[in-house]
Amino acid sequence: xxxxxxxxxxxxxxxxxxxxxxxxxxxxxxxxxxxxxxxxxxxxxxxxxxxxxxxxxxxxxxxxxxxxxxxxxxxxxxxxxxxxxxxxxxxxxxxxxxxxxx
Amino acid sequence: xxxxxxxxxxxxxxxxxxxxxxxxxxxxxxxxxxxxxxxxxxxxxxxxxxxxxxxxxxxxxxxxxxxxxxxxxxxxxxxxxxxxxxxxxxxxxxxxxxxxxxxxxxxxxxxxxxxxxxxxxxxxxxxxxxxxxxxxxxxxxxxxxxxxxxxxxxxxxxxxx
Numbered sequence: 001x002x003x004x005x006x007x008x009x010x011x012x013x014x015x016x017x018x019x020x021x022x023x024x025x026x027x028x029x030x031x032x033x034x035x036x037x038x039x040x041x042x043x044x045x046x047x048x049x050x051x052x053x054x055x056x057x058x059x060x061x062x063x064x065x066x067x068x069x070x071x072x073x074x075x076x077x078x079x080x081x082x083x084x085x086x087x088x089x090x091x092x093x094x095x096x097x098x099x100x101x102x
Numbered sequence: 103x104x105x106x107x108x109x110x111x112x113x114x115x116x117x118x119x120x121x122x123x124x125x126x127x128x129x130x131x132x133x134x135x136x137x138x139x140x141x142x143x144x145x146x147x148x149x150x151x152x153x154x155x156x157x158x159x160x161x162x163x164x165x166x167x168x169x170x171x172x173x174x175x176x177x178x179x180x181x182x183x184x185x186x187x188x189x190x191x192x193x194x195x196x197x198x199x200x201x202x203x204x205x206x207x208x209x210x211x212x213x214x215x216x217x218x219x220x221x222x223x224x225x226x227x228x229x230x231x232x233x234x235x236x237x238x239x240x241x242x243x244x245x246x247x248x249x250x251x252x253x254x255x256x257x258x259x260x261x262x263x
Contacts, residue, residue, distance in 0.1 A: 002103075002104050002105045003104060003105055003108045003148065003149070006211075006214060007108070007109075007112075008145075008149065010207050010210075010211065011112045011115070011116070011145075013203060013207055014116060014203065014204065014207065015115065015116070015119060016203075017199060017200045017203035017204070018116075018119050018120065018123055018200065019119075019123075020196070020199055020200075021123060021193075021196035021197070021199055021200050022122075022123035022196075024192075024195055024196040024199065025123070025188045025192050025193050025195075025196040026123075026188055026192075027188075027192070028188065028192075031128055031170065031173070031174065031179065032123075032128065032131065034170070035122065035123075035131060035132070035135060035170070036123065038135070038162075038166065039119055039122075039123070039135070042139065042142060042162070045146075045154070045158075046142065046145065046146075049146050049149050049151045049154055050149055052149075052150075052151065052225065053149040053150045053151070053224075056225075057225075057233075058225045058229055058230045058233040058234075059233070061151045061153065061154050061225060061230060062230070062233060062234050062238055062241075064151075064154050065153075065154065065157065065234070066241055066245055068154075068157055068158075068161055068162070069245040069248070069249060070245070070248065071162075071166065072161060072165065072166060072249070072252075073248055073249050073251070073252030074252075075166050075169060075170075076169065076252050076253070076256045077252050077255050077256055077259070079169055079170070079173045079256075080255070080256040080259035080260045081259055082173060082177075083173060083176070083177065083259070083260060084259045084260065086177045092177065092179060
């Protein structure tokens with residue numbers, strides 16, 4: 001294994017920043033915000049797998065598997081919510097959902 | 103050899119993600135992201151995690167992204183005029199964030215000498231599942247409960263009334 005952990009961490013950091021940028025820039029669109037969250041979670045998984053490779057133990061990989069299960073349940077709930085909101089207002093624009101505004 | 107492959111795959115991942123977050127149509131963003139996740143799965147394989155790489159392809163690229171695609175097609179969001187894309191002003195905070203992160207990474211890279219990983223041949227599926235089902239048995243139970251709750255919640259939200 002000739003890949004430095006440092007470079008893996010740099011890649012994960014840049015990926016996380018790109019996911020965060022996606023979530024912030026597309027804040028008017030629910031679907032693209034969810035995609036940004038997916039990118040961030042993948043960056044975290046890359047960090048965990050890199051740590052697992054550095055110390056030669058399975059714990060990081062197990063945690064990334066847990067993270068994957070968490071992500072799939074999060075996405076299923078969030079997309080069900082998107083379908084529900086679209087049925088109510090015919091839109092996925094976050095600016096249209098202001099009914100809780102005082 | 104491994105290092106070269108890693109840098110190529112890292113480039114593919116970053117370029118795919120960059121295209122995905124700037125795509126004007128949601129379907130294109132999903133396809134670019136699937137591309138980037140495949141490269142990421144190969145990186146996981148290089149880092150000695152074959153099971154996580156397989157799950158990345160099966161669950162992320164195969165299930166989650168297809169779920170996104172289903173919802174986009176079901177709600178007919180494929181047209182760019184139906185999805186408000188961010189104005190140039192909206193990109194400024196995001197760009198500032200990315201620049202700060204890139205600058206801090208560059209500063210760290212200046213004064214840090216990268217050391218290759220120690221000799222390591224990857225974690226076999228047997229080791230992985232032994233650790234998963236003996237030491238982390240409670241976590242498996244919790245995750246299965248959580249998936250059940252997500253299922254019930256999705257059915258509740260999606261029912262017709």
